[in-house]
Amino acid sequence: MRKSDLPFGSEFSPSQIELRRVLELAHEHGGDWKAFEAAVRSNYFENHSTDDYSRGKLANNTKLGMIAYGIIDRDASLTDFGKELYEARETEEVLYRLLARHILLHLHGLTLVRCIQDMTVAGEEVNLTTLRDGLAVRGVHYPSGGKHPSMMRLWLAKAGVIVGSRWQVNEAKLKEVLGSDPDDYDLLAGFTTEQRAFLRALCNTGTTTPQPANELARLASMTYGVKFPEKSLPKLVLHALVEAGFIKAEKTTEGRGAKPFLVSPTEKLVAEVVEPLLQQLANQSDPKLLALLKRPLSGILEE
DNA sequence: GATTCGAGACAACTCTTGGC
DNA sequence: GCCAAGAGTTGTCTCGAATC
Numbered sequence: 001m002r003k004s005d006l007p008f009g010s011e012f013s014p015s016q017i018e019l020r021r022v023l024e025l026a027h028e029h030g031g032d033w034k035a036f037e038a039a040v041r042s043n044y045f046e047n048h049s050t051d052d053y054s055r056g057k058l059a060n061n062t063k064l065g066m067i068a069y070g071i072i073d074r075d076a077s078l079t080d081f082g083k084e085l086y087e088a089r090e091t092e093e094v095l096y097r098l099l100a101r102h103i104l105l106h107l108h109g110l111t112l113v114r115c116i117q118d119m120t121v122a123g124e125e126v127n128l129t130t131l132r133d134g135l136a137v138r139g140v141h142y143p144s145g146g147k148h149p150s151m152m153r154l155w156l157a158k159a160g161v162i163v164g165s166r167w168q169v170n171e172a173k174l175k176e177v178l179g180s181d182p183d184d185y186d187l188l189a190g191f192t193t194e195q196r197a198f199l200r201a202l203c204n205t206g207t208t209t210p211q212p213a214n215e216l217a218r219l220a221s222m223t224y225g226v227k228f229p230e231k232s233l234p235k236l237v238l239h240a241l242v243e244a245g246f247i248k249a250e251k252t253t254e255g256r257g258a259k260p261f262l263v264s265p266t267e268k269l270v271a272e273v274v275e276p277l278l279q280q281l282a283n284q285s286d287p288k289l290l291a292l293l294k295r296p297l298s299g300i301l302e303e
Numbered sequence: 304g305a306t307t308c309g310a311g312a313c314a315a316c317t318c319t320t321g322g323c
Numbered sequence: 324g325c326c327a328a329g330a331g332t333t334g335t336c337t338c339g340a341a342t343c
Contacts, residue, residue, distance in 0.1 A: 013313075064330065074329095086327065128310065150310060188308075 005140045006148035008109050011058050011238070012065025014158050017044055019099065020089045022062065026072050027086050036076035037063055069099075070106065100159030100177045103152055108140050110178075112149055113161065113261050115140075117169055198237050199246060202265055210250060210262035213238060234261055245269075 012015070023042060041059035066072045071082040078086055080100060088094045103109035115134045119126050127219035131149050132142060142148045156162040160173040201216050213233055234249065238261055241247045246269040249261040 010310085012312075057315085060329080061313095061331095068331095147311070154311090 005108055006112070006135075006142045006152065007060075007070075008064055008148065009066035011061035012069065013154050015154065017062055019085070019095060020092070022066065023071070023082065023086045023089050026066070026082060030072070031075050032075065033063065033076040041052070070102065074223050075208055075227075096155070096158040097177050100156050100161050101179075103155060104161070104174075104178060107152070108135075109156065110139050111135065111138050112152060113156070113169055114138075119196035149222050151232060177215055195240055199241060199269070202247065202263065203269070208265055208270075210248075210264040212260045213249065213263045214260040216263060238263065 021042060025036060025039045025043065037056070037059045040062045041055055044062070045055045045058040058215055061178055063072070063076060066082075067074065071085060072078055085095060085098055088098055100109070104113065112131075112135065115131060115138055116126055119130065119134050128147065128149060135142065135149075153162050156262070160170055161177055162169060167182055198216060202211075217233055217237070236251045238247070242249050245266055248266060250263075271283050
């Protein structure tokens with residue numbers, strides 16, 4: 001079963017818990033997840049008209065939601081981001097803005113917002129069912145029947161990014177929360193999965209000298225599981241990236257030639273994609289994958 | 304006022320992992 | 324291999340807003 005790309009948020013919604021309070025509980029019980037769960041249960045679920053197991057499960061789900069949102073670790077200790085939230089807990093406006101920004105930049109929130117806007121412009125109905133398809137097209141998966149976007153929506157609404165009781169985006173608030181124009185972060189959104197994976201692989205090599213396009217495609221396949229066309233890499237991947245100004249692609253033969261293009265990153269790619277990308281990878285990727293990505297290209301290819 | 308439908312809340316299930 | 328606990332997903336019920 002494919003894991004959800006959106007964070008699990010059951011029992012971690014502003015209508016069920018108070019962010020400030022759970023931050024304080026994590027601060028108090030960090031390192032002892034059982035004590036943290038017990039405290040959450042005591043604060044929010046002890047009087048629920050259900051059995052003992054379910055009360056514990058609800059508290060457990062709150063903890064899982066906070067882990068999924070990057071606020072606490074497995075042992076309920078506040079993460080660096082959680083500590084940042086904790087420090088801001090006295091001012092609700094700042095607290096919710098920080099969380100919204102985190103959701104947008106690190107938890108596919110911006111993809112969700114863009115999806116909502118695109119569907120709205122296209123005159124499509126926006127609900128959990130249609131969103132699931134819309135996000136799937138953008139490479140973001142969540143399970144059928146899942147309420148993951150709803151929980152995100154509730155938190156984004158707290159920061160004013162989503163307004164009203166439905167799926168309506170406040171563009172001005174979105175820019176305010178991000179601190180700049182969201183299009184700056186949306187640079188990769190217009191590319192195909194293959195093009196994005198190719199760019200990421202190029203960024204991950206950490207070198208600016210020209211590299212064979214076929215080897216980069218191979219690296220991208222290994223790290224992101226994307227399949228590239230064997231005979232039309234330039235046409236389907238490279239040309240669009242060259243046109244966007246993100247890469248330089250040099251033909252290595254005269255005429256039709258059979259040798260791969262040599263590809264190097266442009267300054268635009270380094271400035272506008274590499275840094276935000278590395279920031280996202282640092283927050284999202286499996287440590288093993290990060291370790292792999294940090295290794296030299298040659299070493300990975302040799303395996 | 305009745306009905307419908309979507310979202311949220313709650314509960315339970317399956318799968319994975321680790322200890323013995 | 325078995326069992327328990329943890330992690331994550333899925334199913335169902337309730338509530339409220341929208342519509343007729």
